[in-house]
Amino acid sequence: MGLLMVKSDFVGNYALATSTKGNDNIDAYIAEYEEQILIELLGMELFELFKADVDSGTKLPVDPIYLALYERLNFEYCNYLLTSFGIKNILLSIIYFYYVRDNTVKQTVNGSVEIQTEVSQPSNKAYLLLRYNEAITSYSVVQRYCLEKADVYPTFKGVYKQVASLI
Numbered sequence: 001m002g003l004l005m006v007k008s009d010f011v012g013n014y015a016l017a018t019s020t021k022g023n024d025n026i027d028a029y030i031a032e033y034e035e036q037i038l039i040e041l042l043g044m045e046l047f048e049l050f051k052a053d054v055d056s057g058t059k060l061p062v063d064p065i066y067l068a069l070y071e072r073l074n075f076e077y078c079n080y081l082l083t084s085f086g087i088k089n090i091l092l093s094i095i096y097f098y099y100v101r102d103n104t105v106k107q108t109v110n111g112s113v114e115i116q117t118e119v120s121q122p123s124n125k126a127y128l129l130l131r132y133n134e135a136i137t138s139y140s141v142v143q144r145y146c147l148e149k150a151d152v153y154p155t156f157k158g159v160y161k162q163v164a165s166l167i
Contacts (some may be wrong), residue, residue, distance in 0.1 A: 001027065002034040003051060004059050004070075005091055013131075014096045017103075029099045037094055041087070041139055042069075042146070043157030065152050069142055077144055084141035085134075093135030097128055126166065133163040 001007075007026050010016050016026060039047045050069070053061045061067045073084040084090070104125075139161060146156040 002030040003038070003054055004088055005030045005034050005095065006059070009088070009092060010096065014092045016096075016099065025103075026095075026099055029095050029102075033095050033098055034091055037091055038087070040159040040161070041090070041142060043155065043159075045155035045157065046146070046153060049155065069145070073141060073145055075145055075148070077148065082141045082144060084138040084145070086138070087142065090135045090138050090142070093131045093138075097132040097135070100128055101125075129164055129166060136161050136163050 007024075007030070010026060016024070035047075038050070041047075042050060050061060050066050053063045053066045055062055061070050070087045072086050073082075075082055143156075143158045143160070146153040146158065150156070
């Protein structure tokens with residue numbers, strides 16, 4: 001269980017394949033990536049302030065300045081409407097990307113092999129890139145908002161990321 005994420009958040013577009021062997025390790029991915037994504041998004045100092053403001057029961061920020069980043073965000077910048085689907089969606093998308101990417105390959109004595117099924121065809125992985133890029137677009141909007149509201153978020157020092165391509 002993470003600061004904002006729990007295993008049960010992975011539903012709908014983010015539903016994970018279930019295993020009959022019980023080797024689901026999404027909690028390990030939440031533990032490994034959630035905090036790092038938030039630190040890169042906000043910078044260490046703003047992340048620490050954000051983290052201190054999160055209510056452990058509801059897993060939501062209490063202060064309106066942090067809640068604004070957490071929730072869906074729409075604002076105008078240079079005559080364009082920018083939209084972020086919120087920090088939770090960013091985390092879901094990026095962690096989902098890492099999880100699905102890593103869990104389609106299995107390590108064997110013969111090296112890395114792609115997992116196959118008996119009756120179905122593995123899906124094209126382009127949808128994973130789409131999920132990741134949607135998250136990075138929202139990520140960039142949150143960062144742009146912090147930059148535009150520097151008086152509210154003076155400790156912002158996030159790491160810039162770009163969308164990825166298949167090439």
